[in-house]
Amino acid sequence: MNSFLRRLLLVALFAPAAALAAGFEGLVVFKLTEAKGKSQEMRYQVKGSKLRIELPGQKELGGIIIDPAKRESLMLMSEQKMYMVMKLPDDKGPQAGKAEDVKLDKTGRTETILGRKAEEFVATSKGEKTELWLAEGLGAFLSMPANPMEGKGAAAPGWERALAGKDLFPLRVVSRGSNGKETFRLEATAITPQPLPDSLFAPPAGYQKFDMGGMMQGMVPGLGR
Numbered sequence: 001m002n003s004f005l006r007r008l009l010l011v012a013l014f015a016p017a018a019a020l021a022a023g024f025e026g027l028v029v030f031k032l033t034e035a036k037g038k039s040q041e042m043r044y045q046v047k048g049s050k051l052r053i054e055l056p057g058q059k060e061l062g063g064i065i066i067d068p069a070k071r072e073s074l075m076l077m078s079e080q081k082m083y084m085v086m087k088l089p090d091d092k093g094p095q096a097g098k099a100e101d102v103k104l105d106k107t108g109r110t111e112t113i114l115g116r117k118a119e120e121f122v123a124t125s126k127g128e129k130t131e132l133w134l135a136e137g138l139g140a141f142l143s144m145p146a147n148p149m150e151g152k153g154a155a156a157p158g159w160e161r162a163l164a165g166k167d168l169f170p171l172r173v174v175s176r177g178s179n180g181k182e183t184f185r186l187e188a189t190a191i192t193p194q195p196l197p198d199s200l201f202a203p204p205a206g207y208q209k210f211d212m213g214g215m216m217q218g219m220v221p222g223l224g225r
Contacts, residue, residue, distance in 0.1 A: 125158025
């Protein structure tokens with residue numbers, strides 16, 4: 001699983017609720033491509049402040065649902081027909097990094113992408129430059145934190161931190177290393193404003209809640225007594 005998708009899985013545990021406010025209801029489909037050239041579809045569905053992310057290419061993951069009002073996230077495990085509930089933290093935590101570490105400059109260029117006006121920005125962080133084509137009116141993009149397993153104090157990429165909490169939504173993101181070589185691309189391929197059912201932001205019928213505590217008690221004799 002690539003680094004972006006590993007961080008996406010960890011969002012259910014570390015995502016800041018403040019980054020989830022949205023200004024439209026509907027579906028945004030992204031094509032995600034990393035340095036090796038392998039592409040992955042990501043479905044980003046928003047209703048009010050609730051968010052659901054799906055990765056059709058990842059069979060074991062049915063989706064991630066985030067509900068800031070309840071301060072919790074749900075990870076759906078489709079193969080097991082189970083879901084895991086995790087509490088959102090009160091703040092961004094040490095893995096979030098600081099937006100101040102990133103320089104974000106507007107270039108003055110604009111482009112119409114999927115019928116929406118997008119302005120180009122360039123985010124610079126630790127020698128890496130990222131071209132961002134950002135649109136208003138779609139709410140704030142979820143800033144996905146770094147995977148703590150990748151090292152203590154690891155931070156999310158600069159462009160994600162630069163957008164945290166802003167009403168600027170990326171329709172195209174292209175990151176390049178210090179050698180100018182493209183390392184990451186995220187591009188919206190469809191935007192569909194539409195009413196979404198409440199059931200999309202709740203565990204599907206027939207799914208059982210995954211009890212981590214119960215599982216550990218079963219594995220370790222005497223635990224919980």
